[in-house]
Amino acid sequence: MPKLIKNGEVVNDERWQAVDTEADNAAPGVIATLSQWQALDDKAGSAVQLEPGDGVETLLPHLADIELIAISFPVFTDGRGFSYARELRQRGYTGELRAVGGFIRDQLHYLSRVGFNAFQMNDDRELEEAVASLGDFSEHYQAAVDQPLPLFRRRA
Amino acid sequence: MYVYDQYDQRIIDERVAQFRDQTRRYLDGKISDEQFLPLRLQNGLYIQRLAPMMRIAVPYGLLNSRQLRKLAHITRHYDKGYAHVSTRQNIQLNWPLLEEVPDILAELAEVQMHAVQTSGNCIRNTTTDQFAGVARDELEDPRPWCEIIRQWSTFHPEFAFLPRKFKIAVCATEQDRAAIHAHDIGLELVANADGEVGFKVLAGGGLGRTPVIGSVVSEWIEKKHLLTFLEAILRVYNQHGRRDNKFKARIKILVKAMGIEAFREAVAKEWAPIKDGPSTLTEEEISRASSFFTDPDYEQFDEAAAAAALAGQAAADPIFGNWVKRNTVSHRVPGYQAVTISLKMTGHAPGDITDRQLELLAELADQFSFGEIRTTHQQNMVLADVRQQDLYALWQRLQSAGLATPNIGYLTDMICCPGGDYCSLANAKSIPVAEAIQARFDDLDYVYDLGPLELNISGCMNACGHHHIGHIGILGVDKKGEEFYQVSLGGSQAKDASLGKILGPSFKQEDMPEVMEKIINTYVDLRGEEETFLDTYRRVGIDPFKERVYAKAD
Numbered sequence: 234m235p236k237l238i239k240n241g242e243v244v245n246d247e248r249w250q251a252v253d254t255e256a257d258n259a260a261p262g263v264i265a266t267l268s269q270w271q272a273l274d275d276k277a278g279s280a281v282q283l284e285p286g287d288g289v290e291t292l293l294p295h296l297a298d299i300e301l302i303a304i305s306f307p308v309f310t311d312g313r314g315f316s317y318a319r320e321l322r323q324r325g326y327t328g329e330l331r332a333v334g335g336f337i338r339d340q341l342h343y344l345s346r347v348g349f350n351a352f353q354m355n356d357d358r359e360l361e362e363a364v365a366s367l368g369d370f371s372e373h374y375q376a377a378v379d380q381p382l383p384l385f386r387r388r389a
Numbered sequence: 390m391y392v393y394d395q396y397d398q399r400i401i402d403e404r405v406a407q408f409r410d411q412t413r414r415y416l417d418g419k420i421s422d423e424q425f426l427p428l429r430l431q432n433g434l435y436i437q438r439l440a441p442m443m444r445i446a447v448p449y450g451l452l453n454s455r456q457l458r459k460l461a462h463i464t465r466h467y468d469k470g471y472a473h474v475s476t477r478q479n480i481q482l483n484w485p486l487l488e489e490v491p492d493i494l495a496e497l498a499e500v501q502m503h504a505v506q507t508s509g510n511c512i513r514n515t516t517t518d519q520f521a522g523v524a525r526d527e528l529e530d531p532r533p534w535c536e537i538i539r540q541w542s543t544f545h546p547e548f549a550f551l552p553r554k555f556k557i558a559v560c561a562t563e564q565d566r567a568a569i570h571a572h573d574i575g576l577e578l579v580a581n582a583d584g585e586v587g588f589k590v591l592a593g594g595g596l597g598r599t600p601v602i603g604s605v606v607s608e609w610i611e612k613k614h615l616l617t618f619l620e621a622i623l624r625v626y627n628q629h630g631r632r633d634n635k636f637k638a639r640i641k642i643l644v645k646a647m648g649i650e651a652f653r654e655a656v657a658k659e660w661a662p663i664k665d666g667p668s669t670l671t672e673e674e675i676s677r678a679s680s681f682f683t684d685p686d687y688e689q690f691d692e693a694a695a696a697a698a699l700a701g702q703a704a705a706d707p708i709f710g711n712w713v714k715r716n717t718v719s720h721r722v723p724g725y726q727a728v729t730i731s732l733k734m735t736g737h738a739p740g741d742i743t744d745r746q747l748e749l750l751a752e753l754a755d756q757f758s759f760g761e762i763r764t765t766h767q768q769n770m771v772l773a774d775v776r777q778q779d780l781y782a783l784w785q786r787l788q789s790a791g792l793a794t795p796n797i798g799y800l801t802d803m804i805c806c807p808g809g810d811y812c813s814l815a816n817a818k819s820i821p822v823a824e825a826i827q828a829r830f831d832d833l834d835y836v837y838d839l840g841p842l843e844l845n846i847s848g849c850m851n852a853c854g855h856h857h858i859g860h861i862g863i864l865g866v867d868k869k870g871e872e873f874y875q876v877s878l879g880g881s882q883a884k885d886a887s888l889g890k891i892l893g894p895s896f897k898q899e900d901m902p903e904v905m906e907k908i909i910n911t912y913v914d915l916r917g918e919e920e921t922f923l924d925t926y927r928r929v930g931i932d933p934f935k936e937r938v939y940a941k942a943d
């Protein structure tokens with residue numbers, strides 16, 4: 234059962250299993266790859282994982298139906314997922330947005346700013362401590378998903 | 390100059406705390422080398438050949454005297470008593486200890502400084518014209534815009550893990566002194582047909598191993614749209630820039646691969662949904678940013694009288710007169726002049742400055758230039774607001790500190806990266822080459838006779854010394870483990886930007902002064918009336934230079 238940080242707390246995910254890239258079809262309760270997800274007849278309540286390079290276009294017409302979008306970070310230095318998340322939230326996606334893979338604790342704050350609310354790190358040994366990094370900054374210059382107004386519209 | 394309020398200070402203080410914790414976890418073995426790498430880079434820390442190298446941000450080159458004193462203290466206390474001005478207007482330390490970097494950052498934060506995003510694959514320090522705000526040929530002051538960009542790009546959550554580093558430059562003059570064509574994004578303040586000032590936006594310029602001149606993404610955008618437009622460009626780049634090959638990861642490669650038309654369309658598509666959104670700049674914000682760059686208390690002078698008095702002093706002391714001619718430029722306010730302090734004295738690494746010199750400059754800035762000083766991308770410093778009547782006194786003080794070398798814009802005012810003496814990426818040393826050339830051309834009158842000449846030296850393809858856009862460029866290359874130097878001619882960073890052409894096979898270090906001399910002699914022989922090196926080169930092409938340099942000795 235994957236352990237993750239969700240909405241600021243460490244939890245076990247009892248709802249979704251990690252993607253199975255070998256399978257032809259996504260089994261119920263398993264996060265689908267983009268191509269498995271495309272093959273689904275009914276996308277209501279679905280869960281799909283984007284890899285870097287997938288882009289968000291395919292998902293856009295179905296955002297209201299999807300329950301979970303996982304965005305994969307095979308290596309933590311590949312920042313495409315940051316823009317994917319921002320785009321999805323900008324287009325109105327309100328479901329769970331989960332970062333999965335090789336990202337690191339020190340990216341949690343930025344990840345949460347661009348719209349992720351769940352974090353499943355490959356290295357999940359010290360998740361409790363890692364939660365602290367979500368709050369690395371209490372103030373920001375730019376608008377983002379967590380704070381839609383840039384500082385210049387809020388400065389007192 | 391911009392002054393932090395409680396928000397800016399809090400953000401910077403929280404950054405120091407964050408990096409302190411990261412450093413502690415790294416030293417405890419809880420963060421791997423690989424994971425720590427981007428974290429320390431985005432706090433300005435490289436691990437170099439001999440020791441860590443730390444790059445301190447000087448936002449668009451502006452410093453006050455308090456900051457200079459702090460830098461002097463830091464170089465003395467944490468380093469070996471000297472610092473280096475980089476070609477991105479930043480300040481580098483060559484010998485800090487990793488364990489002490491959080492303390493250095495905390496000291497910097499006390500004077501509203503930091504090392505944020507001075508390295509790493511993120512948006513770097515925005516640069517501009519070193520004469521911003523005082524230049525006569527300026528449309529309007531670019532610095533408020535640099536500050537607006539600084540704030541927007543600082544800890545931008547979406548763009549901290551880009552395919553590669555990302556540099557933005559802003560200029561507001563015809564004669565572009567910020568090399569905007571050689572930047573990932575170049576912004577030029579320009580008026581449209583109705584006379585309204587906005588931005589011309591270029592993208593995809595850059596040096597490095599594939600030098601490219603930037604392409605126009607938009608001829609003109611309204612000022613208030615600046616941030617959303619930048620955001621759209623970055624979003625296209627972050628999603629589509631190549632990540633499989635670090636040498637092909639800069640935005641210039643993406644722009645080329647897509648073609649500028651398609652790139653523009655992609656930007657337009659990203660822009661549409663955010664244009665006019667909350668990140669659209671407000672009138673209040675633009676005036677708030679501008680309010681930090683208003684005129685200091687200039688006195689009123691009679692222009693003709695001030696000029697005549699200065700001319701009298703210059704005539705009485707020709708050495709002073711020469712320095713005024715070479716190292717100062719006119720100011721938009723009568724009775725004032727902008728002074729460039731040359732950090733290119735023969736026998737010193739270009740751009741290096743000691744703790745004592747930093748302190749002296751702090752004093753001189755207080756006394757003569759409203760407490761402010763600027764760094765330049767040519768690795769010099771500028772006191773921008775000096776009364777003409779003070780120039781003589783200022784010059785005397787500079788002279789006694791070895792800071793009055795009258796060579797700005799001439800051959801010996803060369804740009805040079807730290808190279809193999811400090812930098813672990815280097816193919817070859819660059820400082821000894823610079824010093825050898827300076828020593829060879831030690832006759833200043835001869836150097837003046839050569840006219841404006843930009844010599845730029847980089848120790849490797851990364852081109853920190855901007856060798857592609859030097860009138861003469863020198864690049865360190867590795868040939869089977871030996872250090873060699875490749876020479877290029879005809880580059881220019883000015884409005885008529887061009888990239889240098891390679892002269893031919895590379896040379897050994899000891900041959901470089903000789904090679905330079907041959908190139909210079911070719912120019913001297915061929916130049917027409919009033920022709921600069923670049924003019925002559927553009928007229929005659931590379932062949933005459935080639936023939937002379939590679940001619941077999943009989």
Ligand code: SF4
Binds near residue numbers: 812850851852
């Ligand atoms: S050009 Fe190369 S050698 Fe010179 S500072 Fe940059 S990376 Fe180092």
